[in-house]
Structures are given as C-alpha cells and as structure tokens.
Amino acid sequence: MSLMLIIDDNVEFRTMVSDYFTDLGFNVQIGGDGREGLAKAKELKPDVILCDVMMPDIGGIEVVRNLQADDDTRNIPVLVITGSFFDKNMSELFRQETNCREFMSKTVELSFLEKKVMAQLPKR
Numbered sequence: 001m002s003l004m005l006i007i008d009d010n011v012e013f014r015t016m017v018s019d020y021f022t023d024l025g026f027n028v029q030i031g032g033d034g035r036e037g038l039a040k041a042k043e044l045k046p047d048v049i050l051c052d053v054m055m056p057d058i059g060g061i062e063v064v065r066n067l068q069a070d071d072d073t074r075n076i077p078v079l080v081i082t083g084s085f086f087d088k089n090m091s092e093l094f095r096q097e098t099n100c101r102e103f104m105s106k107t108v109e110l111s112f113l114e115k116k117v118m119a120q121l122p123k124r
Helices: 011-023 034-044 060-069 088-095 110-120
Strands: 003-007 027-031 048-051 078-082 100-105
Touching: 003 011, 003 034, 011 027, 011 110, 027 034, 034 048, 034 060, 048 060, 048 110, 060 078, 060 088, 078 110, 088 100, 100 110
Parallel strands: 003 027, 003 048, 048 078, 078 100
Antiparallel strands: none
C-alpha cells in the first residue's frame, strides 16, 4: 500500500482527494499546513506528497525547499497543486526544485491526478 501525504489547508479539497486515493488503496495522511506537513513528511517518509502553494505559516515553495534540503525527504516526489491563479512564473520557480515533479491546478481531473501520482511511485 502506497503512502501519500497531502499538505493543504483547504479542508474540502484535501478531503475530496484523500477519499479518492483511499478508495484506490492508498494510505493517506494529512498535513493541514506547511509546518505540520513538513513534520509528517520527516516522520512518515511517504511515497508521494501533494502540496498546496498558498498556505498560512509556511507556503508551498518553502515546504518543497525544506524537503529538498533534508537527506531523509529529498527524494520524495512532490506534486504541487494550486488553487490560486495559475502563473507560469510560479510554475517555473517550483520546477527548479528537483523534488517537484508536477505543478498543476486544483481544477485538474482526479483521474489525471491519479495518473501523475502513479507515475511517481516505484514499480512493483
């Protein structure tokens, strides 16, 4: 069973995504903000992380950079999902981080998100 960590302060979005991936057999854990998400990533070492951009306290870019800087979490693939205005410059900023594998809008179809997540998981 693959372990997914969702770092997002939007309860509705993370519940919808969590329910979807739980139904697919994932063990889904939640970080309600950047600080909690970083702590859970270090503790759980998930197979994949979905991370929001705009969050209180620690934003998505800081989360991605902190994960990248830590030996224990640097190889965890991060898929960044934003509900804010989809800015090409923001996408480029995140893509400079080697652990950021995708940058998508929250309006993405769940089946498309599933394909992107599955592509990041080790083959079994």
